[in-house]
Amino acid sequence: MRGLEQIPWLYDTLCAGMERVGFGRWRRWLAAGARGRTLDLGCGTGRNLPLLPAGVTGIGVDPVTASLGRARRRAPAAALVVARAEALPFRDGIFDTVVSGLVLCSVDDPARALSEVRRVLRAAGELRALEHVRSTRRWKARVQDRLQPMWTRLTGGCHPNRDTERAVEIAGFHLDAAERRARGDLRRFAARPAVQSKS
Numbered sequence: 001m002r003g004l005e006q007i008p009w010l011y012d013t014l015c016a017g018m019e020r021v022g023f024g025r026w027r028r029w030l031a032a033g034a035r036g037r038t039l040d041l042g043c044g045t046g047r048n049l050p051l052l053p054a055g056v057t058g059i060g061v062d063p064v065t066a067s068l069g070r071a072r073r074r075a076p077a078a079a080l081v082v083a084r085a086e087a088l089p090f091r092d093g094i095f096d097t098v099v100s101g102l103v104l105c106s107v108d109d110p111a112r113a114l115s116e117v118r119r120v121l122r123a124a125g126e127l128r129a130l131e132h133v134r135s136t137r138r139w140k141a142r143v144q145d146r147l148q149p150m151w152t153r154l155t156g157g158c159h160p161n162r163d164t165e166r167a168v169e170i171a172g173f174h175l176d177a178a179e180r181r182a183r184g185d186l187r188r189f190a191a192r193p194a195v196q197s198k199s
Contacts, residue, residue: 008044008045008064008066008067008069008070009070011044011045011067012045012047012070015045015047023186026130026181026186026188027047027048027051027101027130028051029130029188030048030051030099030101030128030129030130030188031048031051031052031053031099032051032053033097033126033128033179033190034052034053034056034058034096034097034099034128035053035056035096035097035126036056036057036095036096036097037056037057037059037094037095037096037097038052038056038057038058038059038095038096038097038098038099039059039060039061039088039090039095039097039098039099039120040052040058040059040060040061040078040099040101041061041085041098041099041100041103041113041117042061042062042085042100042101042102042103042106042107043060043061043062043067043068043071043080044062044064044067044070044071045067045070045071045074046060046067046068046070046071046072046073046074046075046078046080047074047101048099048101049071049074049075049078050074050075056097058075058077058078058079059078059079059080059081059095060075060078060079060080060081061080061081061082061083061085061088062080062082062083063082063083063084065082068080068082084107084108084113085103085104085107085113085116085117086107086108086109086112086113086116087116088116088117088119088120090120091120092119092120093119093120093121093122093123093125094120094122095120095121095122095125096121096122096125096126097121097125097126097127097128098117098120098121098125098126098127098128099127099128099129100117100127100128100129100130100131101129101130101131102130102131102132103131104129104131104162104164104167104168105131105132105133105157105158105159105160105162105164106155106156106157106158106159107157108157110162110164110167111167111170111171114167114168114171114173115171117171118171118172118173118193121193123193124192125192125193126190126191126192127168127173127190127191127192128188128189128190129164129168129187129188129189129190129191130186130187130188131164131165131186131187131188132160132185132186132187133162133163133164133165133185133186133187134160134161134162134163134164134185135161135185140185141161144160144161145161147160148160148161160185164187165187165189168189168191169191172193172194173191173192173193173194174191174192174193174194175189175190175191176189176190176191176192
């Protein structure tokens, strides 16, 4: 069964509504910090791509072909690739920036996807993310856990109870406290690969 994330016109409608009530400002932040060659991970219908700064080379990747069709109309100059976040078809260290807008909640294997992000990101590169996360309120987190199976089926993959910031740190990234913002269960943050200690 397709979920709403796989129905491009419906997903776009929902995103447009969210952007009118403040989400758009966070999406602009997500794109504005991109530098150099930038991967829009799970680009969907391409809402981030037109917001990338001038001079940035945007490459969008998404597993849903119909969504990429909308992304093509929205960002005709961007390279678009059909692929999953867990198996990115790019060589190591090729990207200066990876942007992820409401993606890590929906991938099948977040640890594998973040491992792939780290692999394709250059050592001094940056992951910029906008995600909804597991609530820090215990009662609300329990509600998220109860709703998750039904919600995941309805949306076509979204898990409302993922501790995404923690997953990013476990994957070997250091979150920039100065860039982090929280509003309810929404988070925006920038992260860089942690420096590997030499043995």
